Each structure stands twice: as structure tokens, then as C-alpha cells.
């Protein structure tokens with residue numbers, strides 16, 4: 164695959180996780196309005212996890228929320244826990260509760276990853292392939308001829324305490340993938356063990372990648388990933404956007420950052 168441009172990380176630190184969620188929701192609204200003004204539509208890749216859900220809850224409450232034309236926003240997912248539709252542990256179920264049901268989205272533009280009781284049954288490889296095909300069908304040619312995914316406006320990632328992003332865990336086969344855009348993940352070290360994930364090449368096709376980390380349990384991971392140069396060991400270090408890579412932290416998660424990386 165041709166490697167797209169990769170923007171170096173920029174770090175923004177908020178006083179606490181509530182203010183971080185509110186400020187990030189406001190920035191996301193601005194970015195989506197700008198994308199719609201420039202290109203008609205906008206696309207976001209959602210993340211699961213505590214920080215991703217806190218952002219969605221803040222977005223649902225944000226005063227400027229209705230400045231976005233939600234019927235012209237495509238929503239994709241960076242990863243999913245491969246469980247039956249509606250399972251409370253699915254990232255899609257949590258996103259519905261936090262945000263999706265609060266705004267007038269076009270159902271045809273909401274693209275959850277397949278569930279384990281969907282058309283592919285429990286075949287996670289087939290489910291991943293189907294999601295890759297859905298992304299390829301929506302792909303454009305901006306930036307790079309490959310990989311075959313849309314030029315996402317903003318791709319959100321929660322940072323795991325082990326530096327995983329999406330369902331790309333350190334030293335795991337999925338983080339080594341260089342050709343496919345979506346993979347089935349087996350034996351993930353965090354439950355549930357079976358997942359679907361975008362790969363690093365797919366994440367890097369985004370215009371902007373925003374990594375979210377709040378809380379002291381993320382401090383070590385944030386420092387390791389921002390120092391790290393090997394995505395096999397610190398997957399978050401390999402997640403970069405073409406135009407912007409933004410690390411959005413609260414003070415607790417930023418506590419161990421080397422001063423050399425902090426603005």
C-alpha cells in the first residue's frame with residue numbers, strides 16, 4: 164500500500180475529563196461544520212471506550228450541536244467487540260445510548276461494524292471483509308490512491324492503558340497488518356476476545372486523527388506512545404492523520420509526558 168502523509172502529534176491538555184469532553188465536542192462540531200461547508204458532507208470514525216463515550220455524551224448536550232447537518236454525516240467505527248446486535252458491550256450499542264439516538268442521522272450513513280448474529284454469523288473474518296468492502300465502496304481518491312477507505316474527516320481513538328487503539332493491541336497480529344483495511348481480531352488481551360478493527364493503514368487515511376486519553380490509568384500509556392516509534396509495541400504511536408494528529412488529554416493522563424513532547 165502507498166503510505167500517505169503522516170502529521171506529527173500535537174498535544175492539547177485540558178484540566179479534567181469533563182472539560183476535555185466538552186471542549187472536544189465543541190471542536191468536533193466546528194470541524195464537521197467546516198467539512199460540510201467545504202465538501203457538502205462530513206465523516207467521522209467513532210471509538211468505543213470510556214473517553215469515546217464521554218465525548219459522545221458531551222456532543223449530545225453541546226449547545227452548537229444543531230449547527231451540524233447530521234443527515235449529511237457518515238459515521239463509521241474504528242473497532243467493534245464481535246457480539247450480538249444490541250449487546251451492551253458493543254461499541255455501537257453504547258454510541259446509540261450516548262449520542263446516535265439524539266440527532267437526526269440518515270440511517271443509510273450510519274455504518275456499524277457487523278454483529279456476531281448478523282449475516283456472517285460468528286465468522287469474524289467474513290464480517291471484517293464485508294466491512295472492508297463497505298469502506299471500499301465509499302472510498303474516494305483524495306490524498307492517496309490506497310488504501311480503499313474514505314478520507315475520514317475525523318477519526319477518533321481511545322487510548323488503552325496498554326497503548327492499544329481501536330482493537331490493535333501491542334505485538335498482536337492485527338497491528339502488523341499492512342495490506343487489509345479491516346481485520347478480525349482473535350484472542351484480544353482485553354475482553355471480549357473476538358473483535359473487528361480497522362488496521363493502521365486504514366487509520367492513517369484519515370485527514371485528522373484525534374487520540375483521547377483521560378485519567379491516571381492512561382498516563383503511562385500516553386507517555387510510552389508519545390515516546391514510542393514502533394507501532395508493534397505501542398500501537399497508538401502509529402496512529403497518525405494526514406493533516407493533523409491531535410492528542411487530547413486531561414492533566415491526569417498528561418502527568419508523565421516527557422517535557423520534550425508537551426507544548
Ligand SMILES: O=C1O[C@H](COP(=O)(O)O)[C@@H](O)[C@H](O)[C@H]1O
Nearest residue numbers: 210211212213214321322323329
Ligand atoms: O475495548 C476498547 O478499548 C479502547 C479503550 O477504552 P477505554 O475504556 O480504556 O478508554 C477503545 O478505544 C476501543 O474502541 C474499545 O473497543
